Amino acid sequence: MAGRAETLAPGTAGTLPDLLADGLALVFVGINPSVYSARQGHYFARPSNRFWRCLSRSALSAPARRVLGVDRLEPRHDRHLMEHGIGFTDVVKRPTPKASDLSAAEFEDGVRDLLVKLRNYAPGVACFQGVTGYRPVLRVLGGDDRFIRPGLQDLRVGQTRIFLVPSPSGANAHCSADELTGWYDRLAAELGLAV
DSSP states (O other), X not given: OTTOOOOOOTTSSOOOOOBOOTTOSEEEEESOOBHHHHHHTSTTOSTTOOHHHHHHHSGGGHHHHHHHTOSSOOGGGTTGGGGXXXXXXXXXXXXXXXXXXXXXXXXXXXXXXXXXXXXXXXXXXXXXXXXXXXXHHHHHTTOOXXXXXXXXXXXXXXXXXXXXEOOOOTTOTTSXXXXXXXXXXXXXXXXXXXX
16 A cells, blocks of 8 residues: 555564575575565565566576576575575564664664674675675674775675675665676675686
């Protein structure tokens, strides 16, 4: 319904579960679930979000797309990607209409929880989807957040390397879909996949 604010009634939709396991090659780290994604039960589910479209055009998803027999991955494939070494989580687990609705305290608690998860599961790479989610992690790890650039970062969480891509949100006008796909291709190269 147009004009209606997106909210979650207490105890109704909850949040997205972490899709984590030992031995994953890659974990995508979002800022937090949108209310829409939480209701759908899948990561990056909002149709205007470019994550699935750009990932599907990238060499990064080619092995999974071949096995699944699809040309384009969709939000419903998020759980299937675990079978291909790819997981999902968020810095903050509370769903909101906009990431700007999160408080500094929520980010602080979320970063602490995320770092524990990354150390426990030790994926090869944690790929942050945008600076907003990465910046508070960088601060806790002691990095300089004044000169953040996409790509492989100098810091690690335990054995987990950190890779940053621009936000796939449709609201991110600073990065085109082609550029975002290119960043996923660079990540594929870091993982040793043919580009």
